[in-house]
Amino acid sequence: MPDLEEGSAVSRRLVLKGAAGAGAAGIALGGMAVSGAGRAGTPSPASLELRGPAEPVAGETAGEPIVVHVRDVAAGEIDIYRGTTETRLVDRELAARLARASR
Amino acid sequence: MSSHREAPEISKDPVADSSDLYAFVSPDVPNHVTIIANYIPFQEAAGGPNFYEFADDVQYEIHIDTKGAGKADITYQFAFRTALRDASSFLYNTGPITSLSSVNWNRRQLYTVQRTDSTGTKSLGKNLTCPPCNIGPLSTPGYATKLADPAVHTLSDGSKVFAGQRAEGFYADLGSIFDLANLRPFQNLNVYGKADGLSSAAGVNATRLLNVHSIALQVPISRITQKGRPVIGVWTTAARQKVRILGHPVQASGPFVQISRLGNPLINEVLIPQGQKDFWNTQAPHADSQFAKYVTSPELAARLPALYPGVFPNLAALVKSGKPRTDLKDLLMTGLRSGVISGFTNFTGSVAADMLRLNTAIPPSSSPNILGVLGGDLAGFPNGRRVFDDVVTIELRALAGRTYPLVDSAYTPDDAAGALTDGLTPSSLGMPFLDSFPYLGTPFDGYDDPSS
Numbered sequence: 278m279p280d281l282e283e284g285s286a287v288s289r290r291l292v293l294k295g296a297a298g299a300g301a302a303g304i305a306l307g308g309m310a311v312s313g314a315g316r317a318g319t320p321s322p323a324s325l326e327l328r329g330p331a332e333p334v335a336g337e338t339a340g341e342p343i344v345v346h347v348r349d350v351a352a353g354e355i356d357i358y359r360g361t362t363e364t365r366l367v368d369r370e371l372a373a374r375l376a377r378a379s380r
Numbered sequence: 381m382s383s384h385r386e387a388p389e390i391s392k393d394p395v396a397d398s399s400d401l402y403a404f405v406s407p408d409v410p411n412h413v414t415i416i417a418n419y420i421p422f423q424e425a426a427g428g429p430n431f432y433e434f435a436d437d438v439q440y441e442i443h444i445d446t447k448g449a450g451k452a453d454i455t456y457q458f459a460f461r462t463a464l465r466d467a468s469s470f471l472y473n474t475g476p477i478t479s480l481s482s483v484n485w486n487r488r489q490l491y492t493v494q495r496t497d498s499t500g501t502k503s504l505g506k507n508l509t510c511p512p513c514n515i516g517p518l519s520t521p522g523y524a525t526k527l528a529d530p531a532v533h534t535l536s537d538g539s540k541v542f543a544g545q546r547a548e549g550f551y552a553d554l555g556s557i558f559d560l561a562n563l564r565p566f567q568n569l570n571v572y573g574k575a576d577g578l579s580s581a582a583g584v585n586a587t588r589l590l591n592v593h594s595i596a597l598q599v600p601i602s603r604i605t606q607k608g609r610p611v612i613g614v615w616t617t618a619a620r621q622k623v624r625i626l627g628h629p630v631q632a633s634g635p636f637v638q639i640s641r642l643g644n645p646l647i648n649e650v651l652i653p654q655g656q657k658d659f660w661n662t663q664a665p666h667a668d669s670q671f672a673k674y675v676t677s678p679e680l681a682a683r684l685p686a687l688y689p690g691v692f693p694n695l696a697a698l699v700k701s702g703k704p705r706t707d708l709k710d711l712l713m714t715g716l717r718s719g720v721i722s723g724f725t726n727f728t729g730s731v732a733a734d735m736l737r738l739n740t741a742i743p744p745s746s747s748p749n750i751l752g753v754l755g756g757d758l759a760g761f762p763n764g765r766r767v768f769d770d771v772v773t774i775e776l777r778a779l780a781g782r783t784y785p786l787v788d789s790a791y792t793p794d795d796a797a798g799a800l801t802d803g804l805t806p807s808s809l810g811m812p813f814l815d816s817f818p819y820l821g822t823p824f825d826g827y828d829d830p831s832s
Contacts, residue, residue, distance in 0.1 A: 342625060342631045342633050343633070344623045344625065344633045344634065346623070358622060358623045358633040358634035359633060359634075360633065361621065361634065361635050361636065362634070362635065363622060363634050363635050
């Protein structure tokens, strides 16, 4: 099981769903919709955009960005930013998947 | 200076760049302390059509340490919100702005004030109005009385607040200081000035005709001191959310992180080295022992004898001795203990922390001296800081060894250490200070003073 610090409001499933279509190690998640950010300086290709499943998440705020930052792929360190919170997730498998998705 | 563009990163983010901090017992209301934190330095008055304003996405705070730990026991937080009356107009105003409710004023700012202390966080004011920038006699007629005065608000705890544009109150000959410390009154003695054949000249104020944005509070002394502890430490910080996604609209996420701070004038500017300046801005005062070596071994003190050959022989010997400048540490990081100067202390404790230390028990001076404590006026810097205090001259002289006898009575300062100045006074600003809150002068307008 991944380690969640500071009580994350973000489910691992949501992040995994988003990761499937994400385009960079730093990913902005808009509610249930995930937009691949593409490489720096390049437009975000439509093919990298994924609409997440209609799975309601308690307390979801429409349009509020969720930003995922893979700090260290090898260590599986992922920071998740939402509102004014920052949550450290440690999940090597997820970090590796996000890294693969960013290529 | 005093903290304008003082570090590489914050110099690129002026809305979050704290430029000056003042804290003093209010001369006209001596049972109140006034604290002013200035942001957005070097404003040209004609800087339209998007005139200067606070940032909606920056968290501005003023902190007060009442226990001497270098930690905030009281924090005032200011959050701004920009409102457009007509988004289809490109103009700041579409006619004369004759009041804070004028329909001609298109782009305005409102703000909230919160106070956090040991009892929790309380809102002290909501939807408070900033004044507009001072555009010109046609756009902002009667600026002082019709727009600035009504923007002084009374908070729910009885304190006063003002947030908006003011005339710059800090004066410094930056052009000469940053040109190899070629202080114009002494440029005939500067090693490079002398080689260039320069003669002594009057100082030139680089901040003349410029404006800033001020956040000013006037608070009863009893609200910000602990019983039996009249000395407070004050500093200001600005913070942004950790993540920013550029595009339209810009989105921010994550916790607020500190990117700017200011206590005493000129600390990060003059004492902290280039490689540490950005880091210093992220730190809290209680962690300042990590920077103490830059205060006790200041680079400028070591360079002065070389820049002014033969002028500072005693300072040169002091530097060569390797003795730490504990006088500067006392002045800037702990405050002066009782007994060092007769009838005075602003000591907060042994924790080395950059805070503006104000002994609120010392009444305002009836005959102020712009050199503050150095000039025998115990109500001035480094006992807090008043708007007119000549902090450049005070700190130049301190660095040159004028204050070292405070910790070593055997030391004789060089004559030049008592004469050093960049040659300016408050009159160099071109705009008088006010006698009452918020004390900083009416901002220059862009029509009458379009360029500095």
